[in-house]
Amino acid sequence: MRKIAPTxxxxxxxxxxxxxxxxxAALRLLAAQGYSRMSLDAIAVDARVxxxxxxxxxxxxxxxATAALRTLQLAEPRPDSGSTPADLIATLENFSRSLLRPxxxxxxxxxxxxxxxxxxxxxxxxxxxxxxxxxxxxxILDRAAERGELRAGADLDAAVQMLTGxxxxxxxxxxxxxxxxxxxxxxxxxxxLRKVKARR
Amino acid sequence: MRKIAPTxxxxxxxxxxxxxxxxxAALRLLAAQGYSRMSLDAIAVDARVxxxxxxxxxxxxxxxATAALRTLQLAEPRPDSGSTPADLIATLENFSRSLLRPxxxxxxxxxxxxxxxxxxxxxxxxxxxxxxxxxxxxxILDRAAERGELRAGADLDAAVQMLTGxxxxxxxxxxxxxxxxxxxxxxxxxxxLRKVKARR
Amino acid sequence: MRKIAPTxxxxxxxxxxxxxxxxxAALRLLAAQGYSRMSLDAIAVDARVxxxxxxxxxxxxxxxATAALRTLQLAEPRPDSGSTPADLIATLENFSRSLLRPxxxxxxxxxxxxxxxxxxxxxxxxxxxxxxxxxxxxxILDRAAERGELRAGADLDAAVQMLTGxxxxxxxxxxxxxxxxxxxxxxxxxxxLRKVKARR
Amino acid sequence: MRKIAPTxxxxxxxxxxxxxxxxxAALRLLAAQGYSRMSLDAIAVDARVxxxxxxxxxxxxxxxATAALRTLQLAEPRPDSGSTPADLIATLENFSRSLLRPxxxxxxxxxxxxxxxxxxxxxxxxxxxxxxxxxxxxxILDRAAERGELRAGADLDAAVQMLTGxxxxxxxxxxxxxxxxxxxxxxxxxxxLRKVKARR
DNA sequence: CATGAATGAGCTTTCATTCAT
DNA sequence: AATGAATGAAAGCTCATTCAT
Numbered sequence: 001m002r003k004i005a006p007t008x009x010x011x012x013x014x015x016x017x018x019x020x021x022x023x024x025a026a027l028r029l030l031a032a033q034g035y036s037r038m039s040l041d042a043i044a045v046d047a048r049v050x051x052x053x054x055x056x057x058x059x060x061x062x063x064x065a066t067a068a069l070r071t072l073q074l075a076e077p078r079p080d081s082g083s084t085p086a087d088l089i090a091t092l093e094n095f096s097r098s099l100l101r102p103x104x105x106x107x108x109x110x111x112x113x114x115x116x117x118x119x120x121x122x123x124x125x126x127x128x129x130x131x132x133x134x135x136x137x138x139x140i141l142d143r144a145a146e147r148g149e150l151r152a153g154a155d156l157d158a159a160v161q162m163l164t165g166x167x168x169x170x171x172x173x174x175x176x177x178x179x180x181x182x183x184x185x186x187x188x189x190x191x192x193l194r195k196v197k198a199r200r
Numbered sequence: 201m202r203k204i205a206p207t208x209x210x211x212x213x214x215x216x217x218x219x220x221x222x223x224x225a226a227l228r229l230l231a232a233q234g235y236s237r238m239s240l241d242a243i244a245v246d247a248r249v250x251x252x253x254x255x256x257x258x259x260x261x262x263x264x265a266t267a268a269l270r271t272l273q274l275a276e277p278r279p280d281s282g283s284t285p286a287d288l289i290a291t292l293e294n295f296s297r298s299l300l301r302p303x304x305x306x307x308x309x310x311x312x313x314x315x316x317x318x319x320x321x322x323x324x325x326x327x328x329x330x331x332x333x334x335x336x337x338x339x340i341l342d343r344a345a346e347r348g349e350l351r352a353g354a355d356l357d358a359a360v361q362m363l364t365g366x367x368x369x370x371x372x373x374x375x376x377x378x379x380x381x382x383x384x385x386x387x388x389x390x391x392x393l394r395k396v397k398a399r400r
Numbered sequence: 401m402r403k404i405a406p407t408x409x410x411x412x413x414x415x416x417x418x419x420x421x422x423x424x425a426a427l428r429l430l431a432a433q434g435y436s437r438m439s440l441d442a443i444a445v446d447a448r449v450x451x452x453x454x455x456x457x458x459x460x461x462x463x464x465a466t467a468a469l470r471t472l473q474l475a476e477p478r479p480d481s482g483s484t485p486a487d488l489i490a491t492l493e494n495f496s497r498s499l500l501r502p503x504x505x506x507x508x509x510x511x512x513x514x515x516x517x518x519x520x521x522x523x524x525x526x527x528x529x530x531x532x533x534x535x536x537x538x539x540i541l542d543r544a545a546e547r548g549e550l551r552a553g554a555d556l557d558a559a560v561q562m563l564t565g566x567x568x569x570x571x572x573x574x575x576x577x578x579x580x581x582x583x584x585x586x587x588x589x590x591x592x593l594r595k596v597k598a599r600r
Numbered sequence: 601m602r603k604i605a606p607t608x609x610x611x612x613x614x615x616x617x618x619x620x621x622x623x624x625a626a627l628r629l630l631a632a633q634g635y636s637r638m639s640l641d642a643i644a645v646d647a648r649v650x651x652x653x654x655x656x657x658x659x660x661x662x663x664x665a666t667a668a669l670r671t672l673q674l675a676e677p678r679p680d681s682g683s684t685p686a687d688l689i690a691t692l693e694n695f696s697r698s699l700l701r702p703x704x705x706x707x708x709x710x711x712x713x714x715x716x717x718x719x720x721x722x723x724x725x726x727x728x729x730x731x732x733x734x735x736x737x738x739x740i741l742d743r744a745a746e747r748g749e750l751r752a753g754a755d756l757d758a759a760v761q762m763l764t765g766x767x768x769x770x771x772x773x774x775x776x777x778x779x780x781x782x783x784x785x786x787x788x789x790x791x792x793l794r795k796v797k798a799r800r
Numbered sequence: 801c802a803t804g805a806a807t808g809a810g811c812t813t814t815c816a817t818t819c820a821t
Numbered sequence: 822a823a824t825g826a827a828t829g830a831a832a833g834c835t836c837a838t839t840c841a842t
Contacts, residue, residue, distance in 0.1 A: 015822090034313040036236045040816065050411070050824050051817080061816065105312050108372070112309025113234040115375070122375070130373050158366065158384040161373070165365025166358065168372075172308070173330050173361070175315070175322070184358040192392030211650070211804030212841045218805090240833065250807045251834075261833065411825030412820045418826090434713040436636040440812065450828045452814080461812065508772070509712025512705050513634040515775070522775075530773050558766065558784040561773070565765025566758065568772075572708070573730050573761070575715070575722070584758040592792030615801095640837060650803050651838080661837065806840070812833095819827070 021047040022054055026068035031103035034110040035065055035118060062118050069111075069124040074132040084144040085190050088163065091136055092182035096167060105171050134160050141193070151195045159189050221247040222254055226268035231303035234310040235265055235318060262318050269311075269324045274332040284344040285390045288363065291336055292382035296367060305371050334360055341393070351395045359389050421447040422454055426468035431503035434510040435465055435518060462518050469511075469524040474532040484544040485590050491536055492563060492582035505571050534560055541593070551595045559589050621647040622654055626668035631703035634710040635665055635718060662718050669711075669724040674732040684744040685790050691736055692763060692782035705771050734760055741793070751795045759789050 025046035029038040040061055044051050058064040076098075079090040098104055111121040137160045144150055166185050170177050225246035229238040240261055244251050258264040276298075279290040298304055311321040337360045344350055366385050370377050425446035429438040440461060444451045458464040476498075479490040498504055511521040537560045544550055566585050570577050625646035629638040640661055644651050658664040676698075679690040698704055711721040737760045744750055766785050770777050 018823095032316065034234070034236060034317075036234060037317070039814080041814085052819090052825090053823055055817075056822070103316065106315055109309045109312025109315070110234075112372070113306050113313050115306055115309070116232060116303065117234075117237070122372075126373060134373060154388060155384040158381065159388055161369040162362035162366040162385060162388065165367065165369030166362040167365065168368040169361040169365030172312070172322075172368075173326060173334060181358065184355040185362060188354060188359055188362065188392035189388060190392070192388035192390070196396065209804085210802070210842090212806085214805065239831080241831085252808090252836085253806055255834070256805065409825085410821085410823070412827085414826065432716060434634070434636060434717075436634060437717070439810080441810085451812085452829090453827055455813070456826065503716065506713050506715055509709045509715070512709025512772070513713050515706055515709070516632065516703065517634075517637070526773060534773060554788060555784040558781065559788055561769040562762035562766040562785060562788065565767065565769030566762040567765065568768040569761040569765030572712070572722075572768075573726060573734060581758065584755040585762060588754060588759055588762065588789060588792035590792070592788035592790070596796065618802095639835080641835085652804090652840090653802055655838075656801075803842080804840105805842100807838085809836085811835070814832075815830085817828085819825105821824080821826100 018047070018049055018053065019057055022049060022057070022064070023068045023071050026064050027071065030065055030068055030110065031107040034106065035114045035121065038065070040064070062120065065118070066120045066124055069121060070128065072125070072128045074129055074136075076133075076136070078136055078139070080140075080143070084140060084147075084149060085186050087140045088137065088186045088190070089182045091133075091140065092163060092167070092185065095133060095164060096177050096182060099167055099171060100177060105168075108168070133164065137163060144193075149195060150193050154193045156193075159193055163189060218247070218249055218253065219257055222249060222257065222264070223268045223271050226264050227271065230265055230268055230310065231307040234306065235314045235321060238265065240264070262320065265318070266320045266324050269321060270328065272325075272328045274329055274336075276336070278336055278339070280340075280343070284340060284349060285386050287340045288337065288386045288390070289382045291340065292363060292367070292385065295333060295364060296377050296382060299367055299371060300377060305368075305375075308368070333364065337363060344393075349395060350393050354393045356393075359393055363389060418447070418449055418453065419457055422449060422457065422464070423468045423471050426464055427471065430465055430468055430510065431507040434506065435514045435521060438465065440464075462520065465518070466520045466524055469521060470528065472525075472528045474529055474536075476533075476536070478536055478539070480540075480543070484540060484549060485586050487540045488537065488563065488586045488590070489582045491533075491540065492567070492585065495533060495564060496567060496577050496582060499567055499571060500577060505568075505575075508568070533564065537563060544593075549595060550593050554593045556593075559593060563589060618647070618649055618653065619657055622649060622657070622664070623668045623671050626664050627671065630665055630668055630710065631707040634706065635714045635721065638665065640664070662720065665718070666720045666724055669721060670728065672725070672728045674729055674736075676733075676736070678736055678739070680740075680743070684740060684747075684749060685786050687740045688737065688763065688786045688790070689782050691733075691740065692767075692785065695733060695764060696767060696777050696782060699767055699771060700777060705768075708768070733764065737763060744793075749795060750793050754793045756793075759793060763789060 022043065025043045026038070029043055029046065033039075033042075038061075040051055040054060043064075044054060047054075054064060058067055076091070076094045079087045081087055081090075108125070111125045115122050134157075138156060141150070141156045141159060145156070150156075163185055167177060167181075170181065222243065225243045226238070229243055229246065233239075233242075238261075240251055240254060243264070244254060247254075254264060258267055276291070276294045279287045281287055281290075308325070311325045315322050334357075338356060341350070341356045341359060345356070350356075363385055367377060367381075370381060422443060425443045426438070429442055429446065433439075433442075438461075440451055440454060443464070444454060447454075454464060458467055476491070476494045479487045481487055481490075508525070511525045515522050534557075538556060541550070541556045541559060545556070550556075563585055567577060567581075570581065622643065625643045626638070629643055629646065633639075633642075638661075640651055640654060643664070644654060647654075654664060658667055676691070676694045679687045681687055681690075708725070711725045715722050734757075738756060741750070741756045741759065745756070750756075763785055767777060767781075770781060
């Protein structure tokens, strides 16, 4: 009488949407409350599932939080206009926008705060967000180098870290970032990196 | 009948060490565990006092944590060698050392992560640490400007934020900061700020 | 494909006894210790459950205490023998027995003592106990009035309150109530209420 | 050089006002919060003394609370107009006013609620308040008996307890007591007690 | 004698996790 | 697979009482 399941995996299949809803809720709460304040009960309510449903997919709170972080993907345009300063400014303005989203800095804060307790959070945040963004900026500078725009010997990684780090420092100082900030940064760094043409 | 020196304060005097021990323990745990994981029980054990002793001095967890943060004071030498890059490098190397102390970055992380929940932490951290350091670097650049070393129109605040921010970005990318990093930063920024001498 | 009777409620069902055990323990402790001394730990031990099990059912101590009070139900026979004094005496003797149960008066005490702090307790006690009992006595007198036994103009509510209140006053004066007390009360009140027959 | 103290008790004498302030505060809080919620800290603040000052005079919370209760004294006029009903009504209206003072019933509640835990409270309350009031009412009825106004065989104590108890019952039912309530009570009881004149 | 400081034990409430259906 | 029920362990905070000055 039992119907043979045609699909290779027997039993009730998982609803793929459920997992996504859980991850979304987890990420939202992780950013809003921080890791230790984020409660699995709150995620369960938010995602409209029960807690064992979450435990079936992830083995612990840390596991779920890291899975949620893993879904973060830097998805931003990679400008390539030919003008190095313009590309840098465009990239940094995207960065600025993402930091200023609600709880944008809180998420960074919690991965740093939890480094001793849940180091995986920081590792994943690096892998998904920090490293790709750094690579984008680095690529812009590499193209500039190929075009012979840069003086020799400049530490391009240091330049990249100044450009992004300035936003952290600015937020830490004021919780806000003015429009035009990116332009000011690029002006100084570009001046510091580019090859000075011989004057006549 | 005259009382020359009446008892200065009635009642049993507080052991002045006790308060300090509590604040030390609180600051240590705040940095190590983050605000929300920091428990008053743990502080009490660490400081070898009972919890009511803590509550007699501070009215709540948030009150104690902010008091602990308030004791943070930036106490660093303010180099003034006459050489702008040398002064910048010396200041940044001090900064680097403080970030690399155990949980140096975690403390920054937790004040950011708690911004929504306990904004006083971030406010105090700014007042005690961020702003003074920014002022030190700014003063070095202001002296350079007075000596006529800088090109016109450069945004000195942006420069300061790049110099400090680069350390945050570096840590976020790697959890470590190489010796010599400060020098690389200063080279680029100094190049970007200084007045270019006419060539012959 | 049709599911005639789907699982009536999903998830693990509650043990119906558990909730009852908690309510019983709560009511016992409420009467024995008073509301503010009644501790959730003690209830948990008494009912052999964990505290979260209690919090799953009731959201706070006040909530649980009021739920426990709500289970109180006046379940007493409503005598209707045709003789007004006999009915009054029978009803009051039941009342007397319930007051003399262990902590019978303490429960009344705590709902009064908590009136400022947890007014719901008094409200529920009225609804479940005081009002029904008053109605029982009032009904006896109303039947007497219908039978033309009462003189005109007597305040029957006042009579009811004297009959019950005398027990409170007696307990307050002596912590005990003699057998025969109800009869004495009824004799006076009945004399005061009934229509005096013309004498010959 | 030391001056011999002329008073027989050496050392600093106690300020008698201090003790009174403490007792006043204790009684106020006992009525307002109930015994178990009444905190010695709150009393100390209210009376502007330190806690050891309280412990020097009374050995425990229970001791202080009973001492506070002991200060209660029924101080009411004892009407003696020649009219029994008028005297009863006047006495009961005083009683009513004292019950309706803020927390008048809460105090009764807490002494009942604490009977198991601190029986001394109930004992003292009886001695200071309940018994004297009962005696006042009883005296009115005794005078009536002497004047030959009462029928034989009536239980005068039961009558007294109905008259006072009705107020408890009324408050328990409604938290308020209407003006005129005393008159209604007395009408019924007086009818029930007095000697019926022969009719012709 | 009076003070402010200190304490051990307790309170209500919440959490991450596991169980039973 | 999914649910609601259950739990041990902890959290922040307060209390009656005692100590040291």
